Amino acid sequence: MIMSENANIIITGATSGLGREMALQLAARGERVLACGRRIERLTELEATAGIKGQTLNLSSTADIDSFCAPFKTLSGVILNAGVTYADRFDAGDDETDTALIQTNVIANMQLIRALLPALKAGQGRILIVASLAGLTPVPYQSVYAGSKAFMINFGLSLREELKHDGVQVSVFAPGGIKTEMTDIPAMKALEKDLAPVADVARAAIKTYDKMPALYVPGKQNKLISLAGKLLPRHIIAAQAERIYRKARDGA
Numbered sequence: 001m002i003m004s005e006n007a008n009i010i011i012t013g014a015t016s017g018l019g020r021e022m023a024l025q026l027a028a029r030g031e032r033v034l035a036c037g038r039r040i041e042r043l044t045e046l047e048a049t050a051g052i053k054g055q056t057l058n059l060s061s062t063a064d065i066d067s068f069c070a071p072f073k074t075l076s077g078v079i080l081n082a083g084v085t086y087a088d089r090f091d092a093g094d095d096e097t098d099t100a101l102i103q104t105n106v107i108a109n110m111q112l113i114r115a116l117l118p119a120l121k122a123g124q125g126r127i128l129i130v131a132s133l134a135g136l137t138p139v140p141y142q143s144v145y146a147g148s149k150a151f152m153i154n155f156g157l158s159l160r161e162e163l164k165h166d167g168v169q170v171s172v173f174a175p176g177g178i179k180t181e182m183t184d185i186p187a188m189k190a191l192e193k194d195l196a197p198v199a200d201v202a203r204a205a206i207k208t209y210d211k212m213p214a215l216y217v218p219g220k221q222n223k224l225i226s227l228a229g230k231l232l233p234r235h236i237i238a239a240q241a242e243r244i245y246r247k248a249r250d251g252a
């Protein structure tokens with residue numbers, strides 16, 4: 001569908017939500033973006049309406065990740081944004097769903113980074129990891145998701161120090177709730193008013209991509225939550241969060 005050499009910045013999960021909005025904003029300022037996702041009709045729409053190139057990429061498939069990465073020789077950036085969650089009790093879930101979540105949110109990102117590193121080194125490129133506030137504070141009823149994002153934060157901050165010697169920068173972006181397809185679920189209905197507009201969060205993410213701080217949490221409220229996560233014992237934050245999310249679920 002596309003000549004991979006023509007792309008400067010790869011964005012995963014660009015068929016909806018934050019990834020799509022970042023693709024649109026980056027393309028609008030003249031960046032050559034390669035939008036990725038499974039839904040080909042969404043990629044086609046991005047190309048038709050905004051001239052953004054797209055390539056299907058299924059992060060559940062190691063073979064797909066390998067063949068996707070192989071052609072890249074030099075890259076200025078990759079934004080690892082794709083992610084999934086489910087909001088329910090852990091014991092209502094199943095191993096298959098949890099394994100798929102960990103594959104998409106964690107393992108696929110590790111595989112992409114390893115396979116794209118030669119091209120990122122050649123391009124002295126940047127890796128922006130889209131994690132979540134849920135990786136900084138515990139989130140009952142999204143326990144597996146919170147664990148996956150905590151992994152990505154520690155992984156990203158560790159990798160940042162390793163790769164600085166190769167001229168590759170790594171930054172972690174940790175937003176709070178955003179109004180996207182991910183939060184368009186009954187369990188989040190009661191918290192809808194607290195969700196940030198996706199365009200604002202995308203602007204903050206791009207600023208993070210431009211400046212590459214170690215870790216950035218956008219929004220005043222989220223910064224306060226993140227600070228509370230540093231000052232208070234985690235179990236206290238977890239208990240408070242459990243009350244909020246249980247009420248939201250019960251009201252759904």
Ligand SMILES: NC(=O)c1ccc[n+]([C@@H]2O[C@H](COP(=O)([O-])OP(=O)(O)OC[C@H]3O[C@@H](n4cnc5c(N)ncnc54)[C@H](OP(=O)(O)O)[C@@H]3O)[C@@H](O)[C@H]2O)c1
Pocket residue numbers: 012013014015016017018019036037038039040042057058059060081082083084104130131132133174175176177178179180181182183
């Ligand atoms: N929404 C929030 O409240 C919130 C808060 C903090 C952090 N985040 C993080 O922000 C990122 C974007 O989330 P969003 O809210 O924009 O979600 P979204 O609207 O649901 O978009 C998720 C994207 O990930 C892609 N994706 C999911 N599974 C995939 C797979 N197996 N292979 C390839 N692509 C896959 C989807 O594309 P296809 O379905 O087309 O494959 C889609 O483009 C995620 O990492 C999320 O954890 C979100």
